[in-house]
Every structure is written in C-alpha cells, then in structure tokens.
Amino acid sequence: MSEFNTLVLYCRAGFEKECAAEISTRLSVMGIYGYPRFETGQAYVIFHCQQPGGATDAIQRLRFRDLIFTRQWFAALPLFEQLPADDRITPILASAGSLPVASELVAEVVDTTEGRELQSFARKFGSALSQALRRESILLERKRRADWRLHMLVLDGRTLWLGAAPIGNSSPWSMGILRLKFPQQAPSRSTLKLEEAWRYFIPAQRQDELLGGGLRAVDLGAAPGGWTWQLVKQNMFVIAVDNGPMSPDLMESGQVEHRREDAFTFVPPKPVDWMVCDIVDKPARVTELVLHWAENGWCRHAIFNLKLPMKQRFAETESCLGYLRDSLANAGIGFRLQARQLYHDREEITCWLSLEP
Structure with missing residues (x-):
C-alpha cells in the first residue's frame, strides 16, 4: 500500500x-x-x-x-x-x-x-x-x-x-453501524444497547459459552426491563434491582426476581455470571459501583454504561476507565476491559469488563 x-x-x-x-x-x-x-x-x-x-x-x-x-x-x-x-x-x-x-x-x-x-x-x-x-x-x-x-x-x-x-x-x-431490529415484545428501546454490546464485544465463537442458558445475572437499575428482557431471552435467571416497576409481561416469564432496592447498595445473595447496569448517574459513581462488584468477586462479567457530561466527555472517559484499570491492577485482579460508543448509545459509552482469567 x-x-x-x-x-x-x-x-x-x-x-x-x-x-x-x-x-x-x-x-x-x-x-x-x-x-x-x-x-x-x-x-x-x-x-x-x-x-x-x-x-x-x-x-x-x-x-x-x-x-x-x-x-x-x-x-x-x-x-x-x-x-x-x-x-x-x-x-x-x-x-x-x-x-x-x-x-x-x-x-x-x-x-x-x-x-x-x-x-x-x-x-x-x-x-x-x-x-x-x-x-x-x-x-x-x-x-x-x-x-x-x-x-x-x-x-x-x-x-x-x-x-x-x-x-x-x-x-x-x-x-x-450494526443495525438491529427493535423487538416489539421488549419493554423499552434500551434493549438494543445490550444486544449490540454483546454482538460487538463477545466473539462469535464464545457467544454460546458466555450467553448460554441457565446462567445467572443481576440487572442494576432495571426498570422497566429492557436489559432484563435480553437476559431472559438468553434463558438466564435474573435479579432485577430497581425501585421502579418492571414490565408485567417480563415478570410472567418466571425467570425474574424483582428487588425494590437501591442499586448502589444492593448485595447479591451469591456471585453471578453477569452484572449489567444502565443507571443514569455520574460516570465516576457508576465506575466506583463496578469496581466494588469486581473487588468483591460478585460477577464474572459486567456490561455497564457511563453517561457522559456535556463538557469534557473524552477527559471523563479517560479518567473513569483509567481509574478502573489502575484500581483492578493494583488489587491484583486479572481483567479485560473494552469500551465503545455504540450506535444505539446516546450521550454515553458502553463498557464490557471480563474478570475471567
């Protein structure tokens, strides 16, 4: 060339x-x-x-x-x-x-x-x-x-x-651009963000392994259930954490336990395979939440969104991801971290943290 x-x-x-x-x-x-x-x-x-x-x-x-x-x-x-x-x-x-x-x-x-x-x-x-x-x-x-x-x-x-x-x-x-069709059964359009994240971050040859049926997940800030719907679609059992109401149709699946609790203080009864989080809050606070889950070994994988401020969005991204990387490394925790502004994102980026060896 x-x-x-x-x-x-x-x-x-x-x-x-x-x-x-x-x-x-x-x-x-x-x-x-x-x-x-x-x-x-x-x-x-x-x-x-x-x-x-x-x-x-x-x-x-x-x-x-x-x-x-x-x-x-x-x-x-x-x-x-x-x-x-x-x-x-x-x-x-x-x-x-x-x-x-x-x-x-x-x-x-x-x-x-x-x-x-x-x-x-x-x-x-x-x-x-x-x-x-x-x-x-x-x-x-x-x-x-x-x-x-x-x-x-x-x-x-x-x-x-x-x-x-x-x-x-x-x-x-x-x-x-990965274009996806909105599933009419999903409670909200935010469901496409999690589907796109899985398609982007997880290699095709590992989809069945990492998203197979029978896994357990926690959805922090779940209501009305757009991300929980994707987890249920993968035949996972989900704890949906949110003080707001969940979609009645989703609750009828029998795979969802709704906990009306604060997502920032919720402690899972036992470690899960996936933690997902689409909470609207300061990116630094969500980063601390994800770090807390990682340090306590509460999940194997996490997908989370960082809602970026109107100003200094690149600086905030660098700060949050750099802090997360440095903190995990200093704690001796092996990890893989990727981030992307997905097509279905708005004023945010989506991150995948894998804590597998």
Whole structure:
C-alpha cells in the first residue's frame, strides 16, 4: 500500500470533538503527529498526519477496537472535489493506482439527515466505480479475498473521499453501524444497547459459552426491563434491582426476581455470571459501583454504561476507565476491559469488563 497521510474517521454526530481528541491522543503515544479537522454535527473527522505515510502507519499499528468514539476509519487519498457530473470515474481512476488491491468497495455516507439522502446515489455510483476498479485490477473479482477493503465516503454528488482499511483492523459493518431490529415484545428501546454490546464485544465463537442458558445475572437499575428482557431471552435467571416497576409481561416469564432496592447498595445473595447496569448517574459513581462488584468477586462479567457530561466527555472517559484499570491492577485482579460508543448509545459509552482469567 502506498503512503497515505490522511485518516477519515466516522463518529456519532455531535461527538466529533471526542473522536478527534481520542485519535490525536492515541497516535501521539505512537509518535504519529498531525491535526484533526471537523465541523460539529458532520459525523466524521479528518486527521492529517505530518509524517509521510503517517495514516498508512497508523491504520496498521493502532488497534481499531481500542478506539471508543470512532465507528469506522480508512486511510484516504486527497479529497476529490468538483468531479465533473458527466464523468466522475476518470479523475478517480487517475489517482486510484496507489490504492492497495482490495476485496470490495463499500460506498458510504455520513450518518446525518443530509448524508442519508445521498445513499441511493452512493450505492449506484459505488457499483459503477467498483466495475471500473475491477477492470484496473485494483478490486479483485467477487469471492476472491484480500487483506484490504476500499471505502468511498460521498459528501455530495461531486465530492468524496476514497481510501482503504485493513479488513482485520476495522469495522465489519458499513459505516461502522450494526443495525438491529427493535423487538416489539421488549419493554423499552434500551434493549438494543445490550444486544449490540454483546454482538460487538463477545466473539462469535464464545457467544454460546458466555450467553448460554441457565446462567445467572443481576440487572442494576432495571426498570422497566429492557436489559432484563435480553437476559431472559438468553434463558438466564435474573435479579432485577430497581425501585421502579418492571414490565408485567417480563415478570410472567418466571425467570425474574424483582428487588425494590437501591442499586448502589444492593448485595447479591451469591456471585453471578453477569452484572449489567444502565443507571443514569455520574460516570465516576457508576465506575466506583463496578469496581466494588469486581473487588468483591460478585460477577464474572459486567456490561455497564457511563453517561457522559456535556463538557469534557473524552477527559471523563479517560479518567473513569483509567481509574478502573489502575484500581483492578493494583488489587491484583486479572481483567479485560473494552469500551465503545455504540450506535444505539446516546450521550454515553458502553463498557464490557471480563474478570475471567
């Protein structure tokens, strides 16, 4: 792959500042320096690297899953602007020779109202460009595999970014979005956050092992039961802790015990396999709660949300996760911790803490 100097990173609209701060921080630790550019609400960030080939280096060395606020990324050619409406492909092919040989081209738009209006055009143009790239042997024939995937981000009918990402170090989903259908039987839409978390964090080969029937779980701040519904769906037995009412249909499952108690003072009668928590409270307080459960050995795995403040959201994320990591390490507790701003999250991030060896 040729040396690229620009990274394109997708994020949730309104979180461009956090996405930019995170990529700048992570790359500076690796000795890769540059500067981000973005406008609030545009749902993507451009990071220009100072060193020649900085983006190529970054996208291969930095672990994609260590990024919290980036949904998808790719190393990009210079921006294509003012493409002629009667022949957009020829100018692109003139620069495309520096792209790596790839398995596919994914045509994408930004996740905004304006971006979604371009989806039909992006799909049609992506199909035409794919055919042209195959003729140039930049794209392999269908069903042939390569290590790279091409990405085209369409900003308007004459402006786009084009680049590449390693298939093994990027999101497998178009636009970095795992789209799920809301189950009508669930008590609330928050149920999708836990389903997406499991799909994102837990490897497919371990789904049956970690989410199999007969496991025991505690849902802190459970009412009305969106997350409890997912646990019950996995045939788990659940203690739902909340002073608020639970869905009557959910309680009829026979798998739920409702405890009207304070989630911050609740003590499980015995250790459980899963603790999940979607409490609306200060992220530092929820972090202390999770640490308390880990130090006492009350669960094997925890999925929890940190509701971020309006200001200093990246700083608060770094502070809470850093404190949790340091505290567990100092206590001699083995752990694995991952965090992500999921598609179904809002002003929050979702974390998975595994306390298995």
